[in-house]
Amino acid sequence: MPGDVILCVCGGGSGAHALAGLAVQKGVEVRVLTLFEDEAKKWNRVLQKEELTVIINENNRPPREVKAKPKMVTKDPEEAIPECDVIIFTVPASVHEIYFKAIAKHIGKRTLIVGLPGQAGFEFQCRDILGEKASLISIMSFETLPWECRLREFGKHVEIMGTKMYLSGSLIRGKSVTKPPLMTLQKFLGAQPMLRQSKHFLETIIMCYSFVHPVIFYGKWKDWDGKAVTEAPLFYHGIDEATAELLQKCSDECMAVAAAILEAAPTKANLSDVKDIHHWYMENYKNEITEADNLFHSITTNKAYEGLTHPMTESSVGVAPDFSSKYLTEDIPMGMVVFRGLAEVMEVPVPYTDMVIEWCQEKMGKEYLVGGKLTGKDIQSTRCPQRYGFTTLDAILTGEKST
Structure with a gap:
């Protein structure tokens, strides 16, 4: 994975931990943005002492362990968002609006925004809040998280219990040139799940x-x-x-x-x-x-x-x-x-x-x-x-x- 890719993971739950750890291992600069209470402060305290450990369970193989340290964990959108190539939402759909409004003015026109999962209406909300900028960026929305995962200890230990074989998502390609969306995300995640692109974003909603x-x-x-x-x-x-x-x-x-x-x-x-x-x-x-x-x-x-x-x-x-x-x-x-x-x-x-x-x-x-x-x-x-x-x-x- 090219080292010039900058990813912002939005969230502080199990999915955010898993994604951050896996992406760092792929050579990606990972920034974590969590707006919830004092999660950023708590995570940073852990990172001062040790790396994030991701335990990965795979079929018919012994569990393997990945250790990683994000470039930053912050609650400040102005610190996390500028220059990001990809922004991935790994928070419940009920708080997507809070994140969209917090990051809107900092998003670049060549950015790929991903709901992982996006759930129905992700694209409508993104277009509404970002206005004209929404026609420039690219928007992807996936049906679920790529894994079943459990946060064992905040900032320190997350376990991936299982990984889906396939994961389907939609793409609304923006007017500005971006890195190949599906290929970029696949490199973040590794070989599985194999990402598929639906023919139209309404397919994912239905x-x-x-x-x-x-x-x-x-x-x-x-x-x-x-x-x-x-x-x-x-x-x-x-x-x-x-x-x-x-x-x-x-x-x-x-x-x-x-x-x-x-x-x-x-x-x-x-x-x-x-x-x-x-x-x-x-x-x-x-x-x-x-x-x-x-x-x-x-x-x-x-x-x-x-x-x-x-x-x-x-x-x-x-x-x-x-x-x-x-x-x-x-x-x-x-x-x-x-x-x-x-x-x-x-x-x-x-x-x-x-x-x-x-x-x-x-x-x-x-x-x-x-x-x-x-x-x-x-x-x-x-x-x-x-x-x-x-x-x-x-x-x-x-x-x-x-x-």
């Missing part, structure tokens, strides 16, 4: 399948009587066939919106690779699923999901579902509502999506959908295209706001 967690919540708790239960039920492996059917119906609605966009703009929005959720599971978890004959079995026999339970709150009488979990607080405003915005622009009815959003927003104490329209009082906390003034397909595709 195929993030942000309805999965909310639908599983709905399926388990829609008839709940409000009484505490003795233990947290299994999340994925605890679904019933009715929940699997609802997941498939929401997936069918995603396919219908993709088809409508493709029909309306066949040369501008190639969504021909959009797959239904069952096919997506079979492709991404083919080595983990023992029965793939239908969606229900593809989820309930997926070894990657073993032991995972519903997020719960504890009390003296037992446990109850946690409706403040990120499975709802992120996947609804930064996921399902974004997709719902596309459906509204395309005038494609999505009754099952609506049903789940309406149930979840009531549990969350929020209001997004009102009378079948995205006009609720909490729309400004979402990343749906309507929030940013992208209310036509042309505006969504070009980033030029509707007039």
